[in-house]
Amino acid sequence: MDYIFKPKFFTVLKSGIGNKQLSRDIFSGIVVGIVALPLAIAFAVASGVSPDRGLITAIVAGFLISFLGGSRVQIGGPTGAFIVIVYGILQEYGLNGLMISTIMAGFLLIIFGLLRLGSLLKYFPHPLIVGFTSGIAIVIFSTQIKDALGLSIEKVPAGFIEKWISYIQHLNQINFWALGITLVTIIITVFFKKITTKIPGSFIAILAITAFVQIFNIPVSTIETYFGNIHNSFSFHIPEIHLNQIHNYFVPALTIALLGSIESLLSAVVSDGMIGGRHRSNTELIAQGIANIASPLFGGIPATGAIARTATNVKNGGRTPISGMVHAATLFLIMLFLGRWAKLIPMSVLAGVLIVVSYNMSEWRSFVATVKGSYFDILVLLSTFLLTIFVDLTVAIEIGVVLSALLFMKRMSDIGEKRISNVIDTDLIEDYSALPAGLSVYEISGPLFFASARKYSEVLKEIGLKSKVLIIRMRHVSFIDQTGIHNLKDALDQLNKVNIVVILSGVSKELKDDFNRNKMSQWIKDEMIFDNFSPALNKAKELVEVS
Secondary structure: OOOOOOOHHHHHHHHOOOHHHHHHHHHHHHHHHHHHHHHHHHHHHHHOOOHHHHHHHHHHHHHHHHHHOOOOOOOEEOOOHHHHHHHHHHHHHHHHHHHHHHHHHHHHHHHHHHOOOHHHHOOOOHHHHHHHHHHHHHHHHHHOHHHHHOOOOOOOOOOHHHHHHHHHHOHHHOOHHHHHHHHHHHHHHHHHHHOOOOOOHHHHHHHHHHHHHHHOOOOOOEHHHHHOOOOOOOOOOOOOOOHHHHHHHHHHHHHHHHHHHHHHHHHHHHHHHHHOOOOOHHHHHHHHHHHHHHHHHOOOOOOEEOHHHHHHHHHOOOOOOHHHHHHHHHHHHHHHHHHHHHHHOEHHHHHHHHHHHHHHHOOHHHHHHHHOOOHHHHHHHHHHHHHHHHOOHHHHHHHHHHHHHHHHHHHHHHHHHOOOOOOOOOOOOOOOOOOOOOEEEEEOOOOEOOOOHHHHHHHHHHHHOOOOEEEEEOOOOOOEOHHHHHHHHHHHHHHHHOOOEEEEEOOOHHHHHHHHHOOHHHOOOHHHEOOOHHHHHHHHHHHHHHO
């Protein structure tokens, strides 16, 4: 039976967890909890709320996302992508409005899951995701300049250009202690991984520099300067709701829900590739919804799946939701016994941590690769990127989706008007029943674009994993966009990891040019790409016989 809501945790419990895996999950959860500590504090402060609210979010929402989610390894909590949104809602509607918006977003996420929209949200074009992610990274970086330089600006302007004008006007106020702390934090965060990957550099930077600042009484702003004492406990609180004003919160709630669903499902897809699993997208959305309803009731802010923390979980051996629940428990213990000392953390340390986060979020390699792609992908990328920076993230996503749809229709219309003047693959043999054992053939019919790329990728993995050699026929692939390239790379990467040989046939000159621009040779060698099916089949038979 196809259940809409079927948490992975209960599936894992039913199948059983060995003692060895349980110990790995516990260890991974502790490591991820330590990794999440500085990020939860930094994201909360950058969003305009006190550090304890970031910790509460990681504890409450993080536990529920793992306990009820549709992914084995998803780690939930506050993320950098929400900084811009939370700060904006807080400025316009206040803390009570933020709580109401988050709770409403939670209900929207549950509705998304119940309507089985999880599969649809996976089809957001890759250039759109890169565009708004890179835009958010730039915005986060720009918000940290004040604390990174130790500038005494009472109220930083909200607008991107106005913000930078204000920074330039106050450059004569630079606190070189703050600047030095920011630079040292960045260096430790980036390079400490060369010493060990078990403990994050950001955690070491916070401990060491906070101690240094307190011992030598360094004149820099701390969390206490802005927020006073930090609570090391949390309580249940229902926000004040006026039904005649509830419509005011729909747009911010929808923004939180859309971004939360996109980021959580993207994180789940990435983790699937790392563990060779398959998440339940609608279950994940419902779990994210429940988590976002609960989080503000205990004093938290919006939460979603965190890609970096999820990847850390996988790399440290986490394979069941237990690791995510242990991560939440670890943070709870840290907050309970050490939370009161968080007020001593210098703001410039958090600025350094967030500058590294913004760089990692920027996806500049994907940005550059997309800029080298087609005119259509570039238009979607730059429109979403610039609107995120200069206007609003909600507007950026809305216009990006509409623009992607319109450009796709234009592209399909252009293709329909073209006459096929040259048929590259003239082999008409369609009977694959006589193929040797271990050899499979799969044909992609039509363009490999953002609406079809995910499905093709999943089928390729499924068929390929049952073969020794897989021929992918592409004679009818009229074009491939950046989402198609991204998902084809993902499928090839998964098949390469298990030593399955992939051969492409019927590849047109246009597709070869696209492959070259996107450096596909890293995933499939040129000698495995053929114009026609016959030589591809001969090559495949040779490889099967050898193996």
